[in-house]
Amino acid sequence: MNTETITLIEQRKSCRAFKKEEVSKEVLDQLKYLTLRAPSAGNMELYSIIEVTDNKIKEELAEICDNQKMIANAPIVWVFLADNNKWEKYFTYSSSEEKFNKPRRATGLGDMHLCMQDAIIASQNAVIAAEALGLGSCFIGDIIENYERLQKLLSLPSHAIPAAMLIMGYPLNEKKSDAITPRPDTASAIFMENGYKDLTKEDIYSEYKKHQAYFEGKKLMPIENGTVADYYYNRKYTSSFMDEMNRSAKTFIDRWINEQ
Numbered sequence: 001m002n003t004e005t006i007t008l009i010e011q012r013k014s015c016r017a018f019k020k021e022e023v024s025k026e027v028l029d030q031l032k033y034l035t036l037r038a039p040s041a042g043n044m045e046l047y048s049i050i051e052v053t054d055n056k057i058k059e060e061l062a063e064i065c066d067n068q069k070m071i072a073n074a075p076i077v078w079v080f081l082a083d084n085n086k087w088e089k090y091f092t093y094s095s096s097e098e099k100f101n102k103p104r105r106a107t108g109l110g111d112m113h114l115c116m117q118d119a120i121i122a123s124q125n126a127v128i129a130a131e132a133l134g135l136g137s138c139f140i141g142d143i144i145e146n147y148e149r150l151q152k153l154l155s156l157p158s159h160a161i162p163a164a165m166l167i168m169g170y171p172l173n174e175k176k177s178d179a180i181t182p183r184p185d186t187a188s189a190i191f192m193e194n195g196y197k198d199l200t201k202e203d204i205y206s207e208y209k210k211h212q213a214y215f216e217g218k219k220l221m222p223i224e225n226g227t228v229a230d231y232y233y234n235r236k237y238t239s240s241f242m243d244e245m246n247r248s249a250k251t252f253i254d255r256w257i258n259e260q
């Protein structure tokens with residue numbers, strides 16, 4: 001048993017404030033190497049990672065991503081793209097179509113999903129690798145907002161679309177004493193045996209009881225006797241940023257399908 005890995009996974013928490021300290025080339029190279037050790041469909045690496053080093057681009061990304069200023073201050077900013085474009089180019093360079101006399105087909109949503117899986121799996125590898133290298137990290141879900149601006153900013157072709165974003169660097173405050181965020185108990189939640197089980201009220205209240213206690217402890221409830229559902233409904237589900245995510249994601253998915 002590798003207890004160090006178990007502790008690393010168990011103790012990891014998102015980091016949103018970074019030291020100014022630069023990450024050395026050796027550490028960065030190791031981080032890249034370990035990120036690419038992620039499994040990928042057919043070992044095709046159906047993803048690309050844009051490493052943003054230009055401060056102006058970081059600042060614009062911060063704006064695009066719901067004005068999260070910490071993005072502009074992060075030493076490492078990686079945008080993970082679900083990327084079928086490079087394989088389409090590779091097929092062309094290799095004249096694969098002509099060699100087999102099999103006409104090119106349209107790139108579809110199955111292709112998109114596989115590319116997404118590859119990109120997101122690689123991003124989580126980066127999270128664990130960063131942790132092992134002493135770096136903190138945080139995903140930025142808002143990278144799927146404002147697609148038109150992002151597309152221009154990073155010159156994205158129609159078959160290379162945003163999948164995930166990570167900011168990384170040395171943690172500013174070693175908050176080792178801070179509790180890790182709660183998760184449901186594996187015995188009562190998330191895992192379903194041999195088929196989908198629609199959750200009863202009791203099931204879901206039980207699944208989120210640790211979150212409930214955490215939110216109450218931090219006095220985050222928007223209303224008296226509120227639930228975790230109330231918190232997310234008010235803060236996230238009905239927010240303008242979720243409307244924007246849905247609009248923007250539809251735009252890049254439509255473009256993926258329609259611009260062949």
Ligand SMILES: Cc1cc2nc3c(=O)[nH]c(=O)nc-3n(C[C@H](O)[C@H](O)[C@H](O)COP(=O)(O)O)c2cc1C
Pocket residue numbers: 012013014015016068138139140141142180181
């Ligand atoms: C897909 C995804 C998107 C996220 N987006 C953001 C974000 O935009 N801003 C942020 O501060 N944290 C973001 N997070 C971090 C989560 O808030 C965090 O993972 C969660 O609260 C659990 O905390 P932990 O990572 O410390 O265990 C995101 C995490 C994921 C997986």
